[in-house]
Each structure stands twice: as structure tokens, then as C-alpha cells.
Amino acid sequence: MITGSDGQSRPAGSPKKPLISIKNVGLSYGNFQALTDVSVDFYQGELVGLVGDNGAGKTTLIRIISGIIPPTSGEVYFDGERIIKFHPKKAIDLGLECIQQAIGLCDNLSVGRNYFLGREPVRRILGLPFLDKKKIREASAKVVHDFGLRDSVDVDDEIALLSGGEKQTFKIARAVTFRNRVIIMDEPTNHLSVRERTRVNELAVQLKQQGLLVIYITHDIFQIHRIADRIVILENGRKVTDVPRDAMSAEALEGIIRDGSRTSTKEPKVS
Amino acid sequence: MRKLLKRPDLGIIIGCLFIFALFTLYDPAQWFNWGTVSNIGEYTAILGLLAIGQSFVVLIREIDLSVGSVYGIVGIAFVGLENNNVSDVLAFVLAMLLALLVGLVNAALVIRGKLSSMIVTLGGLFFYRGLIYIITHGAVTGVPQAVRQNWFAQLLGGHSLRIQNGFLLLLILGFLCAVTLHETRFGNHLLALGGDPASAESRGVPLGKVRTIAFALCSLFAGLSAIVTLTNDPETSVSLGTGMELEAIAAVVVGGTLLTGGRGTMLGTILGSFFLTAVRSEIIALGAPPSWYVSFVGIALLTLVTINTLLLKRLRISG
Numbered sequence: 001m002i003t004g005s006d007g008q009s010r011p012a013g014s015p016k017k018p019l020i021s022i023k024n025v026g027l028s029y030g031n032f033q034a035l036t037d038v039s040v041d042f043y044q045g046e047l048v049g050l051v052g053d054n055g056a057g058k059t060t061l062i063r064i065i066s067g068i069i070p071p072t073s074g075e076v077y078f079d080g081e082r083i084i085k086f087h088p089k090k091a092i093d094l095g096l097e098c099i100q101q102a103i104g105l106c107d108n109l110s111v112g113r114n115y116f117l118g119r120e121p122v123r124r125i126l127g128l129p130f131l132d133k134k135k136i137r138e139a140s141a142k143v144v145h146d147f148g149l150r151d152s153v154d155v156d157d158e159i160a161l162l163s164g165g166e167k168q169t170f171k172i173a174r175a176v177t178f179r180n181r182v183i184i185m186d187e188p189t190n191h192l193s194v195r196e197r198t199r200v201n202e203l204a205v206q207l208k209q210q211g212l213l214v215i216y217i218t219h220d221i222f223q224i225h226r227i228a229d230r231i232v233i234l235e236n237g238r239k240v241t242d243v244p245r246d247a248m249s250a251e252a253l254e255g256i257i258r259d260g261s262r263t264s265t266k267e268p269k270v271s
Numbered sequence: 272m273r274k275l276l277k278r279p280d281l282g283i284i285i286g287c288l289f290i291f292a293l294f295t296l297y298d299p300a301q302w303f304n305w306g307t308v309s310n311i312g313e314y315t316a317i318l319g320l321l322a323i324g325q326s327f328v329v330l331i332r333e334i335d336l337s338v339g340s341v342y343g344i345v346g347i348a349f350v351g352l353e354n355n356n357v358s359d360v361l362a363f364v365l366a367m368l369l370a371l372l373v374g375l376v377n378a379a380l381v382i383r384g385k386l387s388s389m390i391v392t393l394g395g396l397f398f399y400r401g402l403i404y405i406i407t408h409g410a411v412t413g414v415p416q417a418v419r420q421n422w423f424a425q426l427l428g429g430h431s432l433r434i435q436n437g438f439l440l441l442l443i444l445g446f447l448c449a450v451t452l453h454e455t456r457f458g459n460h461l462l463a464l465g466g467d468p469a470s471a472e473s474r475g476v477p478l479g480k481v482r483t484i485a486f487a488l489c490s491l492f493a494g495l496s497a498i499v500t501l502t503n504d505p506e507t508s509v510s511l512g513t514g515m516e517l518e519a520i521a522a523v524v525v526g527g528t529l530l531t532g533g534r535g536t537m538l539g540t541i542l543g544s545f546f547l548t549a550v551r552s553e554i555i556a557l558g559a560p561p562s563w564y565v566s567f568v569g570i571a572l573l574t575l576v577t578i579n580t581l582l583l584k585r586l587r588i589s590g
């Protein structure tokens with residue numbers, strides 16, 4: 001392994017620049033400090049497990065990365081460029097897609113309209129832009145089919161009719177088909193059946209193999225240890241661990257999470 | 272058939288068919304009288320224009336209580352300019368700019384001030400009404416007779432083939448707004464914001480911009496409605512538009528638009544306006560005191576909202 005100048009480890013043989021670089025980021029909600037001095041790099045083509053107990057600040061960190069909230073202090077770089085203006089649209093334009101449990105689909109809109117929400121295709125009639133409903137229908141129907149959703153799903157139906165697992169699969173499908181560079185999944189398997197969970201994890205690995213950066217958030221260390229390349233642990237808003245998967249067993253990592261408050265912020269030595 | 276059953280405006284379509292059949296059977300002489308039709312058309316246009324604007328705001332989970340006062344102040348500004356020898360086209364443009372300004376102020380207070388639209392526009396309701404009294408000292412004159420004969424005033428307030436131009440304007444603008452709502456990116460963003468703001472935002476929908484346009488459209492339609500009213504019927508007073516905000520909201524809700532946003536149609540809003548207007552006209556025709564209408568609006572509101580809710584539940588269950 002190579003240890004970077006900032007003391008972070010990354011896979012050997014990839015002396016690349018990080019795709020996303022978080023430097024000394026802090027965030028407070030009012031006077032509650034949700035993140036404190038968090039620095040972490042993410043590289044293209046890796047699957048990073050971002051782990052920590054409920055309330056550790058995982059969602060807060062990815063809300064910053066996906067442009068929903070600006071950090072109170074510190075810096076965020078994407079592909080070497082410092083992000084000054086934090087806006088979801090900007091993150092999407094940079095090719096970053098965040099899949100969140102409760103957010104991302106408007107229940108009142110059709111499956112097709114949800115698929116294209118924010119990037120609706122238009123065709124011009126008399127020079128005026130109108131929604132290209134044919135394209136919306138066909139492209140979303142193809143995705144519904146390719147990702148093995150029920151055949152009875154009609155893309156003109158409201159998305160509210162889909163089950164939780166179907167919605168989650170649909171969100172991942174949407175993220176994949178729009179050729180993104182970064183896919184962030186926030187607790188993607190909560191409330192899913194065992195089979196649906198396996199399916200989502202398979203998708204995460206496939207995405208990484210296609211060269212994407214996948215940040216996978218969970219509080220289940222055993223599940224993520226099986227598929228991740230690297231594990232980052234947050235505890236009370238601080239990064240406490242950042243190790244390649246092979247450097248520590250799932251049991252050892254679980255111990256860190258369990259005794260989080262007693263662990264120092266120093267990273268385990270890896271060389 | 273399945274498509275029809277899913278329409279948010281199914282309740283009001285049935286409601287309109289029902290009163291149409293009822294009045295036809297019960298009071299055909301009155302109902303099929305051109306004078307009646309003409310009156311209903313005129314007031315449907317006025318209420319409908321207000322309600323279309325209100326629909327945009329209700330569809331994004333907000334409310335605009337200021338439209339009655341905006342209707343008043345824009346109308347009075349229009350008349351005032353005309354009486355000061357400003358040309359009618361210019362008076363129209365300036366009055367509409369005033370409406371736009373009000374809409375932008377409402378939007379800015381809601382978005383930047385992070386205030387509830389109910390509070391902001393309730394403030395607007397009082398503020399603009401008060402402003403009317405301050406500016407006019409309680410006395411206003413109508414649109415001058417000479418001006419009413421001009422082509423421009425005739426365009427908004429006159430007739431084509433015996434049909435009020437205001438009513439035709441309602442149909443044209445209603446159609447354009449329906450197309451905007453269901454066939455454009457802006458419409459999709461508006462519905463998304465109304466359905467689930469957090470999800471819409473996460474997909475990059477510019478919430479501030481959509482909200483601003485919705486409030487601006489609402490005020491512009493209120494202003495337009497006032498000018499259509501005044502070019503047709505020159506009588507005016509400082510109380511112009513009082514209470515119309517609630518009638519417009521009632522028309523929107525009766526028309527099947529959910530106050531919780533994200534679901535509704537412009538057809539429903541226009542039919543809702545027609546429904547309330549037609550029943551008012553019939554109540555007056557039957558010799559009942561006009562004040563009964565107020566109670567009727569309450570009954571119609573509860574009945575249709577109940578029907579709409581039941582239809583929606585059935586839809587959600589059956590898929």
C-alpha cells in the first residue's frame with residue numbers, strides 16, 4: 001500500500017489523483033456540530049464503504065458531496081477543482097449521482113417522468129420546446145425491462161405504485177444509465193428483502209467494475225466488508241478509520257464501531 | 272376509461288354534468304336564456320383567470336391570499352392611468368408590471384425570507400387593500416366611456432360572435448397553461464416540486480426559479496382578471512376584488528387540485544369556476560337571497576373534496 005502525504009491509504013498501483021477530495025470539512029446544523037475536521041479522498045474505480053452508527057454524520061457528509069448543503073468549514077475538490085458553489089444541479093452535471101432511501105422519486109409523477117426528472121428530453125414544435133413523451137416512455141420502459149422490474153409496470157403509472165425494492169432498483173438503474181462517474185448509495189438496502197438486497201449489492205460491484213467510484217453507506221459492516229475495497233468509519237462526526245478492506249477483518253472493524261468513543265482519531269498503521 | 276378514472280378533475284366533470292342536467296330539467300327557461308349564459312360566461316372568465324393563476328401556486332403546496340387585493344390594486348391602477356390620459360395599451364402594460372412586481376415580492380419573501388406563503392400573502396391582502404384606500408382616498412372613477420370604445424378595451428372586454436372576449440381569453444390561456452403544465456419541462460418541475468420538494472431538488476430542479484414563476488403567474492393572472500373585468504364593466508370601487516381570493520381558492524380546490532400540491536389540472540380549475548358561477552346564478556334566479564351563495568360555496572367545497580378524496584383512495588388501492 002502507499003500512504004499518501006496526508007496519511008491516507010489507497011490501493012497500490014493507482015497513483016492517480018483523487019476524484020473527490022474532502023479536506024478538513026466541518027459542518028454544523030445551528031450549534032450542533034455534525035461533522036468535525038473530516039478529510040478523505042475517493043478514487044475512481046473503487047467501492048468505498050462509508051460506515052458508522054446512526055447519527056455518525058454519514059448522510060451529512062454525502063449531502064455536502066452531492067451539493068445539497070455547503071460545508072461550514074473546509075474544502076471539497078472534484079477532479080482537482082475546488083467546489084465553491086454547492087448546488088445539486090452542479091453535482092449532477094459533474095456526473096455525481098446520489099441514491100438516498102427516502103429521496104429521489106416524486107410519488108405523484110409517472111415512472112417515465114421520474115426517470116428523466118431534471119433532465120427531461122424535449123422536442124421542438126414550431127420552435128417551442130415540449131416534453132418528448134415518446135422518448136420518455138421508450139427509454140424508461142427499456143430501463144424497467146433491462147433491470148428486471150415487473151413486466152406489469154407501466155411507465156405511465158405513478159411511481160407510487162412500485163414497491164420499496166422496485167423503487168430502489170429503479171433509482172440505481174437511473175443512476176447507471178445516465179453514465180455517471182460517481183454513484184453514492186445511502187443505506188440502499190434498508191427495508192429490502194434478502195433477494196433485493198443481494199441484487200443491489202451486485203449492482204454496486206458491477207458499477208465499480210465499470211470504472212465508477214461507488215460510495216456505499218451502511219451501518220452493516222459485515223455486509224459491506226464482503227464487497228468494498230476500502231472502509232471508512234465515521235464516529236460522532238469524525239473520521240476514525242480509513243483502511244483497505246484486506247487490512248482489517250469485519251469483526252475488528254465492528255469492534256471499532258462498537259467502541260467508537262474510545263477509539264482515537266489516529267488511523268491504524270498500514271504500510 | 273382507466274385514464275379517465277385517474278383524472279384529478281373527474282369529480283368536477285361529474286359535478287358540472289350533474290348541475291347541467293339538474294338545471295336543464297328543473298329550470299330550462301332560465302338556464303338556456305342568452306342573458307344567463309352571458310352572465311355566467313362573464314363571471315366564469317373573471318373567476319377562472321384568478322383561479323388559473325392560483326392553481327400554479329396551489330400546485331406547489333403554497334397559497335396566495337393576496338390575489339383579491341392584487342386584483343383590486345391592479346384594476347384601480349389601470350383605471351387611474353386611463354383617467355390620466357395614459358394610452359390604454361401603456362396603462363395595461365404598466366398595470367401588469369405592477370402585478371408582476373407584487374408576485375416577485377411575494378416569491379422573494381417566501382423564498383429568501385423563508386416565510387410561509389400563507390403569512391406573506393395574508394400580509395399582502397391587507398397591505399395592498401390599505402394602499403388602495405391611501406392612494407384613492409376612498410373615491411375611484413370607472414374606465415372612461417371613450418376609452419371603453421377603443422380597440423384595446425374591446426379586445427379584452429368586448430364580444431366576438433356574441434361571446435365575451437374575456438371568456439375566450441380564459442379558454443385560450445387555460446389551454447396554454449394546461450399545455451405548459453403537462454407538456455413542458457417547467458410544468459414537470461412544477462408538479463415535481465409540488466409532489467416532493469426534496470426529491471425534486473435532489474434531481475436538480477431549480478426550486479427557487481419554479482416558485483418565483485408560480486407566484487409571478489398568480490399575480491399576473493389576478494391583474495389580468497381585473498382589467499378584463501373593468502374593460503367590460505366600468506363600475507368600480509375601492510372594495511374591488513374583496514373576498515375573491517377565497518372564491519378563487521375554492522374554485523381551484525373544487526376543480527380537483529390538491530392543497531397538498533402536485534396534482535391538479537387547469538380544466539378542473541376552469542370547470543370549478545364555472546360550477547360555482549353557474550350555481551350562484553341559479554340561486555339568484557330562483558329568488559333566493561344572494562347571500563345563500565356563500566353557504567353554498569362551503570357545501571360545494573366539502574362535497575367535491577370528499578368525492579375527490581374517495582376517487583383518489585380508490586385509485587391508489589386499485590392501482
Ligand SMILES: Nc1ncnc2c1ncn2[C@@H]1O[C@H](COP(=O)(O)OP(=O)(O)O)[C@@H](O)[C@H]1O
Nearest residue numbers: 029032034052053054055056057058059060061
Ligand atoms: N437538518 C438537520 N438539522 C439538525 N440536525 C441534523 C440535521 N440532519 C442531521 N442532523 C443531525 O446530525 C447528526 C448526523 O446525522 P446524519 O448525517 O444523518 O447521520 P447518519 O447518516 O450517519 O445516520 C445526527 O445527530 C442528526 O440528528
Ligand SMILES: [Mg+2]
Nearest residue numbers: 058059060186
Ligand atoms: Mg443516514
